[in-house]
Amino acid sequence: xxxxxxxxxxxxxxxxxxxxxxxxxxxxxxxxxxxxxxxxxxxxxxxxxxxxxxxxxxxxxxxxxxxxxxxxxxxxxxxxxxxxxxxxxxxxxxxxxxxxxxxxxxxxxxxxxxxxxxxxxxxxxxxxxxxxxxxxxxxxxxxxxxxxxxxxxxxxxxxxxxxxxxxxxxxxxxxxxxxxxxxxxxxxxxxxxxxxxxx
Amino acid sequence: xxxxxxxxxxxxxxxxxxxxxxxxxxxxxxxxxxxxxxxxxxxxxxxxxxxxxxxxxxxxxxxxxxxxxxxxxxxxxxxxxxxxxxxxxxxxxxxxxxxxxxxxxxxxxxxxxxxxxxxxxxxxxxxxxxxxxxxxxxxxxxxxxxxxxxxxxxxxxxxxxxxxxxxxxxxxxxxxxxxxxxxxxxxxxxxxxxxxxxx
Numbered sequence: 001x002x003x004x005x006x007x008x009x010x011x012x013x014x015x016x017x018x019x020x021x022x023x024x025x026x027x028x029x030x031x032x033x034x035x036x037x038x039x040x041x042x043x044x045x046x047x048x049x050x051x052x053x054x055x056x057x058x059x060x061x062x063x064x065x066x067x068x069x070x071x072x073x074x075x076x077x078x079x080x081x082x083x084x085x086x087x088x089x090x091x092x093x094x095x096x097x098x099x100x101x102x103x104x105x106x107x108x109x110x111x112x113x114x115x116x117x118x119x120x121x122x123x124x125x126x127x128x129x130x131x132x133x134x135x136x137x138x139x140x141x142x143x144x145x146x147x148x149x150x151x152x153x154x155x156x157x158x159x160x161x162x163x164x165x166x167x168x169x170x171x172x173x174x175x176x177x178x179x180x181x182x183x184x185x186x187x188x189x190x191x192x193x194x195x196x197x198x199x
Numbered sequence: 200x201x202x203x204x205x206x207x208x209x210x211x212x213x214x215x216x217x218x219x220x221x222x223x224x225x226x227x228x229x230x231x232x233x234x235x236x237x238x239x240x241x242x243x244x245x246x247x248x249x250x251x252x253x254x255x256x257x258x259x260x261x262x263x264x265x266x267x268x269x270x271x272x273x274x275x276x277x278x279x280x281x282x283x284x285x286x287x288x289x290x291x292x293x294x295x296x297x298x299x300x301x302x303x304x305x306x307x308x309x310x311x312x313x314x315x316x317x318x319x320x321x322x323x324x325x326x327x328x329x330x331x332x333x334x335x336x337x338x339x340x341x342x343x344x345x346x347x348x349x350x351x352x353x354x355x356x357x358x359x360x361x362x363x364x365x366x367x368x369x370x371x372x373x374x375x376x377x378x379x380x381x382x383x384x385x386x387x388x389x390x391x392x393x394x395x396x397x398x
Contacts, residue, residue, distance in 0.1 A: 002290060003263050005251040009244040015237075017229045023217050025287055026394045028248065030216045032261065037251045038214075043242040045208040049227065052204040062231065063200050088224055091201060 006032070010191075033140050060105035060122045062087045070094075070102060078100045079136045083126065084153065093141065097126060102121050104129065109147035111155055116147075118154060126155070130162060137165040160196075257328075259304035259321045261286045269293075269301060276300045282325065282354065284308050284342060292340065300338075303328065308346035309353055315346075317353055319349070325354070329361060331360045336364040343370050 002010065006028055015023035015186070031039055053059065056068035063069070070076055080101030084090055090103050106121040129135065140155055142148035152168055159166050171189035173182055183188070201209065205227055212223035225333055230238055245303055254260065255267035256307065262268070269289070279300030283289055290303050305320040339354055341347035358365050370388035372381055381389070 002286075003252075003268060005244070005248045005263060006261055010247045012241040012244040015241075016226050018222050018225060019218075026217060027215050029285070029287065031245060031248060033250060039245055040216075040247050042211040043245045045204070045211040046230060046238055046242040046245075049208045049230060050238050051203045053202075053231060062205055063203065064204060069202060086228070087201075128342065138361065 006088065038074045055105075057176070060107060060125065061103060064137045075100075078134050080139065081129070081135045081137070082141050084141045085148065085151070089141065099139075101137075105192050106142070106151065107141055108149040111147045111150075121151070123158065130164060131158065135164060137167070140166065140168045144169070200289070203269065212361070254304075258302045259306060259324065260289050260302060275300075275332050280328070280334045281338045281340050283340045284347065284350070288340065293343065298338075300336075305350065308341055308350040310346045310349075320350070322354070324386065326357065330365060334363060339365065340366045343368075393394070 009028045009031065010021070010024045013019055014021055016024075019027070052064050053062050053065070054066075056063040056071055057066050058071040059068060061068045063176065065072070077100050080099075081104055082093060082099055082101055082149045084093065085106050085108055087105055090104065090105065093099055093103075104122070104126050106123065106126070108116055108121055110116060110118060110121070115131050130138070135147060138155075138159060140152045142151045142155075156166055156168075170193055171186065172193055173186060173190045179187075208227045208230065209220070209223045212218055212226050213220055215223075218226070251263050252376060253265075255262040255270055256265050257270040258267060260267045260269065264271065274351055276299055279298075281292060281298055281300055281304055282303045282304050282305060283292065284307055286304055289304065292298055292302075303321070303325050305322065305325070307315055307320055309315060309320070322362050329337070336388070337354075337358060339351045341350045341354075355365055355367075370385065371392050372378065372385065372389045378386075
């Protein structure tokens with residue numbers, strides 16, 4: 001145990017995800033050795049993010065305005081909607097520059113073990129968006145794990161009969177990977193989703 | 200890239216030791232989902248630690264007073280001094296409850312590659328403390344690695360002829376460990392430092 005303020009900081013840091021007691025201690029001593037200006041910049045970034053950032057009223061992505069940059073951008077297609085679990089997924093997809101439509105952020109995935117059901121996600125908001133008929137295609141880009149798959153199945157069922165083209169991101173071998181290191185589920189999916197090559 | 204405040208926070212968090220871009224992002228989203236009160240408590244802990252914590256004028260340990268709790272405690276023996284690299288080493292040794300003397304925190308170890316020489320450590324302050332004759336024994340508890348050993352050797356040479364009993368913490372097999380998993384250097388030290396058993 002350290003004296004007051006040092007221990008307080010270690011305790012607070014230790015509450016952050018992925019920061020164990022050893023890391024919290026290392027960060028605390030780093031803070032002690034860091035310029036006071038740099039530390040107050042970090043402290044300010046923490047409070048600013050809480051004060052400024054909210055969620056886009058349309059898609060649920062993080063935003064500093066009522067509508068996020070993507071929802072406010074008239075060049076993005078309103079006909080194609082990509083449904084993701086978290087704001088970070090939007091960033092990852094944007095980086096590919098492959099998608100020119102809009103997003104819908106669910107805020108998680110269905111996970112009965114953690115007590116997350118459909119009502120805890122922004123599924124009702126999704127249905128409202130789909131109801132006005134402007135969206136022609138929905139790409140479900142939830143994570144390729146049990147929770148993501150369950151969420152995708154649930155969403156697919158909800159959209160049945162709405163006349164919307166629904167697709168799911170392809171599963172398969174990661175590009176640049178090695179067949180030897182692929183797990184059997186991924187390899188199974190790669191077989192399942194094999195593409196005919198023109199010969 | 201995220202919008203303003205979120206990206207600012209990710210950038211600031213990414214400067215912390217052991218926090219990579221992925222962790223910084225995860226922590227930032229955790230902060231977004233955390234109660235504003237909890238976040239301001241973390242922000243306050245950061246600024247408080249810089250405002251309140253200084254280094255003990257005697258031993259160099261972290262302290263909120265001019266003298267740390269250990270230096271200010273009259274029950275601790277002034278005859279035995281334990282020399283460590285960092286404040287966190289004091290905490291580790293205190294936890295053993297084996298040591299009732301005082302400490303001297305060097306603030307690191309001699310490391311020519313990183314440009315840390317004897318003058319960058321609190322060695323002059325150590326010599327001043329030893330000069331007044333009250334300290335009879337010095338236990339060097341620097342890390343059992345190259346830098347710690349180099350520092351221990353340097354300190355031993357500095358204290359030669361001062362009539363002080365100097366010792367170094369024992370190296371050997373960790374208690375509860377398995378001989379099979381011991382590295383050869385540790386095992387070699389364990390042989391070297393073997394103790395006669397009464398038969």
